[in-house]
Amino acid sequence: MDTFVQQLINGLTIGSIYALIALGYTMVYGILRLINFAHGDIYMVGAYAGFMIATSLGFAANPSALGFGVTLLGAMAIAGAIGMAIERFAYRPVRKYSKMTTLITAIGMSLLIEYLFVFIFSGTPRSFPQLLPNENITLFGNATISTSQILIFVVSIALMVVLQYIIFRTKMGKAMRAVSFNITSAKLMGINTDFVIAFTFALGSALAAAGGVLTAQYNPKIEPLMGIMTGLKAFVAAVLGGIGNIPGAVLGGLLIGAAETLVVGYGSYVGIPSTYRDAVAFAILILVLLLRPAGLLGSNVQEKV
């Protein structure tokens, strides 16, 4: 029982990170019907931006909440700007072409970010400094939760609340919902769709960057290709929850995280070795797409001819 609780805590920790990244996928897909392949790499960019801020401003030497806050917000701002730049220079020019063209552009963008970072920072992993003191707290029995895990829960919930506020309580959020509902009508109603799309990219990228910095507090090894697998799993989370659906992305993220750690912990009892950890998300993806393509919380949309 204790190990089960422990696995669940670890799973939900990773799951919250997946959820943060999945939100970006789902928002962009909701608006542009584009799988932004480069989104997972923005998560990596966020981790590196945080790394640069923390090391250059000397937050690594003396851990403090202020240092962590500046690193987190700085990384989010940098990633947001990069996300907007990607949209402006790569996706906007191809928006008028077919879906395949935008998908290939997104794949190209993902490769570009990954290998540009390999070129600049080399492929060797870096160690992200611990910005807040980290200690383990024993819950009941033998299950423990570390302060960095609590940090991940608290920050991601806070960010989700902020996101919920932006989307449902602000004018910009209303515009985003309008654009995602019907981009042409939104334009006719006087909404500056280009700006709304750019804002969506910035928002999604900032959330992914927060995910990057938070992960680095939990697991300090960062490397330029860390975004590929995490990004794909977060995408699976978005699809599982129902792509385009914001609560769905969070639910999907938590479920994927939990499923993954449970397979690592208990898979061997049913003949699934723990090395299948990365295959779990893809198996879930395939099952969801074949059985319920709209996802858990999504609604079925009839294809119009």
Place this chain on the structure above:
Amino acid sequence: MKKMPSWVKSLILGIIVIVALYIVNAMMSATGFFGVGVDDYQARLLVFIGINIILATSLNLINGFTGQFSIGHAGFMAVGAYSSAYFSVTYGRSIETSLAGLGDFVASSVVLLIAIAIGAVVAAMAGLIVGIPSLRLKGDYLAIVTLGFAEIIRIVILNIDAVGGATGYQVPGYANFLWIGVFAVITVLVIHNIVKSDTGRALVSIREDELAAEAMGVNTTRYKVTSFVIGSSFAGVAGALFAHYNKFLSTNDFQFIKSFEIIIMIVIGGMGSMTGAILGAIIVTLLPELLRGLPDLQVGATTFRFADLRLVIFALILILTMILRPQGILGTAEIGSFFKRFRRADKPTGGMKA
């Protein structure tokens, strides 16, 4: 001049190709061919061009002609590579000794051909298993599912200890340039003929408008799966050749990046063009080698190696191609059609152009 029957033409062409491949292959030996040799490095490049042509043209059948966007080609290549390698590691030696009377070349060729056939069949079966459920999906969902299947295939292979698992797999080196060249030519011819046949017409009709194709009585599911299975089996052939040339297999050779590389080949060349795919395969194989010549840049304590820019440049080419010329260098045209334009003026062609 009396027109030659087309089979005579193809026979002559076939003989010329095989003789040419044989000469190039002979040039790759230690002594060269009549004193003219190709060094090991160039030989290796030629071999990889051949393998990449098989991969690119076969993926082009699925993505370019049928319009089903698959980004999991490396998975089927892995299936072909590992299944054929398992066969030659397990049975190769005993088949060779029992055929020793026929000479070394014949004996090893027999093993290689059986291994390739096994690679092709197993990859085709994998293609069928993956294709039937996935091809119900369209566009980006299909893309992501093929990517997922390819990764699952890789992880499953990684967990099979009989083929080396994480430590890698030693494979006897039966393949040489001659065989790889022959199979590259066979692949191009087979896929060319499929595209020109009525099956090919059906595939292109699915690409152009799936709904309309279905309305005209094309069994779209069947044709999509057919094209997927054929494409996968040729990826298996490429994998088998790669395994027996490289003599070593590691699942790291079949990661996402390999699938993306094949996508880059056909996108640069032009999806839906045979010659475009071949051109793309050549560019993608040679470009990194050109970058290798650039000197390193030393800034402070860090060294920037321009050879590492290979994938950055591919990515930039990919994005710029999409922005400036989304149809690729050739689009759906063939290199030959540019020459035809000049010929048509003095030589009226009989019949209607389909």
